[in-house]
Amino acid sequence: MKKGILILLIIGAVFILAVIISGKSAMKWLRAEGYLEYSAQGAVELAHRKCAQCHGIDKTAKYCMRCGPPFIVVVHNMRTLIAKSKDRYGGIEDIKDGEAAAITQVWNALVGNWEDTWRKEDLQKLLENDNALIKLLNTPVKERKIEMALKGKTAAGAETIMKPVK
Ligand code: HEC
Numbered sequence: 001m002k003k004g005i006l007i008l009l010i011i012g013a014v015f016i017l018a019v020i021i022s023g024k025s026a027m028k029w030l031r032a033e034g035y036l037e038y039s040a041q042g043a044v045e046l047a048h049r050k051c052a053q054c055h056g057i058d059k060t061a062k063y064c065m066r067c068g069p070p071f072i073v074v075v076h077n078m079r080t081l082i083a084k085s086k087d088r089y090g091g092i093e094d095i096k097d098g099e100a101a102a103i104t105q106v107w108n109a110l111v112g113n114w115e116d117t118w119r120k121e122d123l124q125k126l127l128e129n130d131n132a133l134i135k136l137l138n139t140p141v142k143e144r145k146i147e148m149a150l151k152g153k154t155a156a157g158a159e160t161i162m163k164p165v166k
Contacts, residue, residue, distance in 0.1 A: 034098030034132060040149035046099060047106035051078070053092050060107055070115045071107040073126045075100050076133050097132035102146055104136060109150035113141065 030036040038046065051060050063074065079095045086092065095103065108115075115123060115137065127133050141147055 030098075031102075032096040032098050034096070034101060036098075037145060038098070038102040040146050043102040043106050043146045044110075044150070047103040050093065050095055050099065050103060051107075054089060061111060063107075063111060065112060065114045065117065069126060070113060070118060070123070071111070072104050072115060072133055072137055073123060075104045075107070076127050076130045079130070080128075100130070101132050101136045104133065105144050105147035106150060108141075108144075109147045110153055113147070 027036065031038050031042070048057060051057060060074075063071070068074070075095070079100055082089065082092055082094050086094075120137070123137055124134060127137065136144070
């Protein structure tokens with residue numbers, strides 16, 4: 001009899017564990033696909049992880065207004081680069097829709113957002129068919145939760161560069 005109860009307990013524990021684990025990965029998937037929002041801290045961690053896969057984070061932290069298009073375009077370009085050269089960069093994680101929107105907001109806030117110094121039509125063209133980022137482009141900064149939450153903070157290494165005037 002005792003053995004039976006023990007087995008039931010074990011089965012129960014395994015079941016509960018399975019629910020917790022699949023719940024966690026389901027949440028991760030929902031965030032990555034853009035159905036759930038990242039917390040500001042979660043987004044910062046994600047940005048540092050995904051953007052340090054091929055080059056140092058310095059490349060991003062020292063990127064500046066004079067260096068090229070705003071981060072929304074850079075993130076799009078990096079997504080495209082990953083997709084195009086999956087073979088060359090074996091084992092690289094791609095950047096999903098929800099991740100791209102969250103990561104863009106992180107670098108906009110920590111390094112700088114100069115989207116408004118570019119014509120919207122040009123940015124739209126540069127974003128090609130990246131609907132997740134086009135949607136972000138059309139979202140006023142005030143309504144971008146992650147970007148607003150992180151505003152005023154600075155990425156390590158970005159202190160030395162000139163920030164766009166706000
Ligand atoms: C697949 C590897 C890879 C990943 C992942 C990656 N990059 Fe890059 N990145 C590159 C390469 C290669 C270049 C240089 C070629 C170029 O400029 O297109 C580059 C260049 C850059 C530049 C300089 C671009 C310029 O116009 O001067 C910035 C800024 C940058 N990456 C930021 C990021 C950010 C932000 C992320 C995360 C969203 C990221 N990178 C993820 C490979 C990668």
